Amino acid sequence: MAEETSRPNDADEQAPAPEGPAQDDPRDQEVTRRKFLITSVGAMSGAMAAAVAVPAIFYVAGPVKEQGASEEWIRLGSASSVETGSKTLMKATVERRAGYLTTTEELSVFVSTDNGTDFLALSNICTHLGCRVRWVEEQDGFFCPCHNAVFGPDGSVLEGPPPRPLDRFETKVEDGQIFIRKL
Amino acid sequence: MTTKLGDWLNDRSGWRTIYGTVFLRKIPKINWAYTLGSATLFAMVIQIVTGILLTLYYVPDPQLAYASVTYITNELPFGWLIRGLHHWGASAMVLLVVLHMIRVIVYGAYKYPREFTWITGVALLLLTFAFGFTGYLLPWDQRAYWATVVGTKIGEVTPVFGDTIRALMLGGEEISGLTLSRFFGAHVWVLPSVLLLLVGIHLYLVIRNGITSVPKRGE
Structure with missing residues (x-):
């Protein structure tokens, strides 16, 4: 951890690939710790948002199915x-x-x-x-x-x-x- | 595709700079106690979302308040979940805010240059209590009623202005529909406005000043 934080803090600051178009850079395909963490945090955030948003849809639509007038004579x-x-x-x-x-x-x-x-x-x-x-x-x-x-x-x-x-x-x-x- | 859209937006808004400032900050070596502020922020977001959802059905009317709460809890799909999240989230938020404050005290994080962050934080702590107090009345059941009797009686103990303070809280001499609607107005409009303003300042200061490192022995 100490070693991590003492370093310039992101990959953005790395020198650009010396030659060739960026797409061919093998580092783009690699799963770095940084990419893994970003994806994990994103997935967890999405799951938590969905845990509220999905019930919320049913909750908001709740009264729609209620039958107003009775079917009686x-x-x-x-x-x-x-x-x-x-x-x-x-x-x-x-x-x-x-x-x-x-x-x-x-x-x-x-x-x-x-x-x-x-x-x-x-x-x-x-x-x-x-x-x-x-x-x-x-x-x-x-x-x-x-x-x-x-x-x-x-x-x-x-x-x-x-x-x-x-x-x-x-x-x-x-x-x-x-x-x-x-x- | 997303990078292209991001670039397009960035050209016109500079959002990457803001994103970098907010999320890619350099931080000292810290521990899990430093997540308590973010945890409080998360609880606040939950409270805002579930609170807004509750206002779709809740009515601050003495004749209907309890019936509307019962309807939310027992009849609406997932009403129990939304109300439950709001109910338990309120307690969680008080707990987290207090733990967050203890961490700041223990690590001495209130010192220069963070005194103003601390002051806004204290205001936010009091606001959280005010949210809890005003929200407690809204279900309009016996517990809510008597808690408000006791709470406003505590306000009455204030020297000199006691009676005025209680009357201002209740909107009269006794708890009535006026009390319910003003507690609702405070809980849903007044307090959130102040809260969002203060949270904005608080977070700005956290980013501006950076966060403290864990103090070392002898510091």
Whole structure:
């Protein structure tokens, strides 16, 4: 050790190879103590960084896989309150769990029926950027206030930027109550 | 390829000079006790990385703090690891900083021309304690609460200004949400800013003045 430190401290200070291009210098191929130590320290540092970085990726991405809304049937209300041939806006509160917090959220759904037994439930969330659409009876369409999108009574896109029709829910009627579920 | 990129960067930044100054210094014959400073620095880096990760989920709110800590520990993947590293890393850092200081005392490394390095080091020691004290409250459990009661009562013993000091620490007469948020702010913003500044000065001085050799008999 003492001998090591008393010497000029690095290989950089060695005289350049007297002749020939540097690549042919056999010392470049040689594993010197210095090269070995640099590589070892580098490898250990990399391993330690990875020991934190890899778990960190899973940790950061943790909540992504959490299921927000439940897959259960949600009760909207009485089936008799839906007027035939029109759109009725029905609301339900759903519980949403996000990490350590459970919040209630209001879900609004346009429900319609032609015969009183088969129901169509459409989400009021515009498929473009998530604004809330409203039903305009006189023009027979859903209008989005944000970018002037228009959806038909069946939810299909008539005008504007939305990439797909309004989302539909699966419906069922039990004891005169309408239930919906995510499709 | 990497040498080419290194050369290109070096032409424009001179990083090789800086790298050489920092890592290729000439050092006297020393022993393992001289690694305690670097070990402390390493522990600090771990604390910074895991601390930043914890703030992604932790909330300094009296209603939610404990729930968010429980969520980190029990539900998030590797949350136990990140929090565990931060928890045990804090103790490791206090231990290492004290051992580092003992080494400096024993080898007389605080003497000319390193007095200012020593002064910044003492400030860093106190900062480390302040980190430990403010961080201890954040899980917002019984142990945290009562440790802060005791800790701030110690502050109250200060002559003349005792009551004011305790009230300033707590943000009022008693521990409340105000205490939690100011401890959080101190732990996450105030103390790290001062710490990084002082560590920068401390390391600059270490490089500038070089490190002491082990004193010989009769010195």
